[in-house]
Amino acid sequence: MAECDHSENAKTTNGLLLQIAALESEIAKTQAVLLEQQEKHRRLRSQLNSLSPINQLPAEIKTEIFHKTLGLLADSKETEEGETPFFLGKICKSFRYFIWSTPILWTTIRLWLTKAQYEAQTDLLRDWLPRTANYPISFSLDTIEGPNSWIRRPPVEILTLLASFSAQWKEVRFIIPDTAYQCFDANPGVKKFLPLLTTASAYVTTEQRLDLSMAPQLSVLHLDKFVPGILVPWHQLRELSIYGCTMNQIRLIFFNAPQIIDCTFTDIDPEMSEDLLDIALFHQQVSVLEHLEYLELGFYAIHSEMSWMLEQVKFPSLREVSLTGPFGSLPEEAFLLQIVKPFRSSTLLEIFTFYNSKKPSDNRVLTQVLENIPSVIDLSLDFCKEYSGDEFFSEELLQRLYSPHADILLPNLQYFTYCGPTLLTEHMYLFRDVLVYRFRQHDLQLVEVDSEQRTVSQIQSVDVMSLSHFVISPDIQEELDTLRRDGLELSITHSRSSLESERG
Structure with a gap:
């Protein structure tokens, strides 16, 4: 069984x-x-x-499209992370293959260091850099944890990797303090020569020597703090911006940078630097900055005895000026007038921006400032809101802006922007007369402009933001509306905060 x-x-x-x-x-x-x-x-x-259309394109055009998509370092702000080749590589296999085999798409590096991912970021950079082949590279080194978080323990491994490719540097941003000179200190065996470097940004806080003299093509330099130990080929610079410097350092830089075109100095210290690079050179006269077209000066405090900073300097090519500072007391206003005095001979000057963070002692100072910029076409004025008063819309100044005044102010003015306190209710009729004359009757008067007899330019745009409340009568409102209909871009408003303060 x-x-x-x-x-x-x-x-x-x-x-x-x-x-x-x-x-x-x-x-x-x-x-x-x-x-x-x-x-x-x-x-x-x-x-x-x-x-698909993109895959039918020649490789060089496809490369250009992808390169534009990833973006250039020069086109991005310091706070922008931008896209990476990995982003495009995730789209499809053909994209991934193309990107992995195209070195130029790996030449822009935006590295935001974090303590938690530092080792992974180091490994990524180690694999990334060889993909650039021999193409020039641009990189930005920053951190999301605050710039001081890496001072005690610098990112030596990252800096060593970057320094080993220094012969390919084209544009570099060292946003983390002192990493610019630490980059070479981390790898002393690397030859300190930057043959392709054209643009450099560095955050400097110590007296360590930052040597950029080995960059024969450097033309653009941005410094967060100026220290005497910096070695720079000043004579070849075309664009310069410095946050944190002294007035005598500015004059010294002007002497050494005769080819400069675009120049920005902010957070200017009124004190004299005690560490002049060359005392004898400092006292040399700076007569002409032949090529300078843009100048921005930002003062956080004023010492009137330092007004010689631009003394006897001429700017024949100057086209735009931006000026910021606390110009309130008589000495400060005297300083201001000395600063703007050289601009009177700058006949190409078209754009002037002025911000005053203090209440002026005398409204006539602004009139004197405007007398020194007769060629200006575009004027922007911004005044602090901590006081009541009227710096621009005064009777004397408004009368200088329209006929029949013989010495008319700003005959070339076409674009005007104003933000600050006003007495528009009191002077609205006079302001209306200025607008009507400048828009409708401007060609009735000959004035001397650049040593030639010309008519007054027609105003194109007026934008007024009053920090104090005002009232426009019906008859004036009707005339203003007519000007708008006839083509004048006109905006006259008051801030919401001014209404709230009056209601309170």
Whole structure:
């Protein structure tokens, strides 16, 4: 009986095994067919993708498109992270293959260091840099944890990697304090030569020497703090911005940078620097900055005895000036007038921006400032809101802006922007007369502009933001509306805060 049961089980088992084997054979055949179909699907999909417009483009045009998509370092702000090649590589396989085989797409590096991911970022950079081949590279080194978080323990491994590729540097941003000179200190064996470097930004806080003299093509320099130990090929600079410097350092820089075109100095210290690079050179006269077109000066405090900073300097090519500072007391206003005095001979000056953070002692000072910029076309004035008064809309100044005044102010003015306190309710009729004359009757009077007799320019745009409340009478409102309909871009408003303060 037992033998019979065993024989029956064996037959059942063999039968099941045969069925399983048959099914496995069918599955294998089906899988083979499926794999064949999948491969056919892949080929068809690849063929379809190849017909897309971007894949039909020549490789050089495709590279240019991808390069623009990733963005240049020069086109991005310091706070922007930007896109990486990995972003485009995730889109499809053909994109990924193209990106991995195109070195120029790896030449812009924006690295935001974090303590938690530092090792991974180091490994990523180690793999990234060789992909650039021999192309010039641009990089920004920053941190999301605050600039001082890396002072005690600098990112030596990252700096060593970057320094090993210094021969390819084209544009560099060292936003973390002192990493610029630490980059070479971390790898003393690297030759300190930067043959391709054109643009450099550095955050300097110590007296360590930052040596950029080995950059024969450097033309753009941005410094967060000026220290005497910096070695720079000043004579070849075209663009310069410095946050934190002294007035005598500015004059010294002007003497050493005769080719400068664009110059910005902010957070200017009124004190004299005690570490002049060359005392004798400092006292040399700076007569002409032949190529300077843009000048921005931002003072956080004023010492009137330092007004010689621009003394006897001429700016024949100057086109735009931006001036910021606390000009309130008589000495500060005297300083202001000395600063703007050289601009009177800058006949190409078209744009003037002025921000005063203190209440003026005398409204006539602004009139004197405007007398020194007769060629200006675009004027922007911004005054602090901590006081009541009227710096621009005074009777004397408004009368100087329209006929029949013989010595008319700003004859070339076409664009005007103002933000500050006003007495517009009191002087609205006079302001209306200025607008009507400048827009409708401007060509009735000849004035001397650049030593030539010309008519007054037609005003194109006026934007007034009053920090104090005002009232416009119906008849004047009607005239203003007519000016708008006839083409004048006109906006006269008061801030919401001024209304709230009056209601309170």
